[in-house]
Amino acid sequence: MSSLTPDETILGLLAVRDRHGYELLECFRSPQHLGRVWRLSTSQIYAVLKRLEREGWIAGTEIASENAPPRTEYTLTPSGKTRLEEWLFMPQPSASIRRIRVEFLSRLYIAHQLSIPPDTIARHQHAACLAQLERLAEERQHVETAIDQLALELAIRQLEAVLGWIEQSVLMPSD
Template sequence: MALEHAILVSLLEKPGSGYELARRFERSIGYFWTATHQQIYRVLKRMESDGWVDVRDVPQYGRPDKKEYSVAAPGRDALSAWLYEPTEPESVRHDLAVKIRGAAFDDPAALISEVERHRQAHTDRLAHYLAGETRDFGEPPADGPLNAERELQHLVLRGGIAYERMMIAWLDDVLATLARFDAGR
């Protein structure tokens, strides 16, 4: 389980409330690690009782007060320990692949619209990533040597971009193949 570690990283990048974390998990961090707000609140509570994070009540005007979390020393240590501990490569779950193999026993061409939906979602995400890349990493930082946080965030983003490009290319292959079945009948 790495949700707690993903939260630690996010809080190190910037302290915030459970609600703010939940919104970060809809963007940024959420591109490679998803979580709902209930999960986050639950885990935050556990992390707090374990001493991994500190809490601070922040009164707000014009909106409800919030609890701002930040990483405590034991949390930093826990993250450190996890960072260099071997993790198994993720297990994949691609329902589209299941559907494609299943389509052999039905009408393959009928899958086309579903595949096109997925292709659209991936082109949207790619556009979103590329816009973010231009915005956040467009010009060199010029703040001296190496800014680790910035460099590594860019590195992860490049991974997302590569992933989306690969998916779009494969989905084009899928569409071309399905079209041959459509024509073949």
């Protein structure tokens, strides 16, 4: 499994509009945006921007300013747009609780920002969680130790809670 990075979330923010690093950082700090989902430092944002530019997913342009030093404004490239779409509509996302808390919420946020209905994204996540729940229920039939039992029960209950949350809050939101 790949490491958890804000790469595609940043691509999504740039799909909404071109931004410079500080504007992106504000999106990750504000609870009205992604502040409850990600915890990123200034150095992390700029390291990710450099990596995304090396990958060819974004392009930076220096913008002069009268009252401040020049800033680099970042734009999504066509290959970045392709990568973003692959990530948004990933058919088999991870059922890891941590990845759901960060990546799935980020997908939902970006979809909302881009006026993309969340149905397909939510159905893919729901299916991944359901498949993992079924695997864990099967494993539960073969536990041999108390700690194995406890760990499986915790994972099963977390997935059941996530499935209920997706069904009630995402797939059938109240008006």
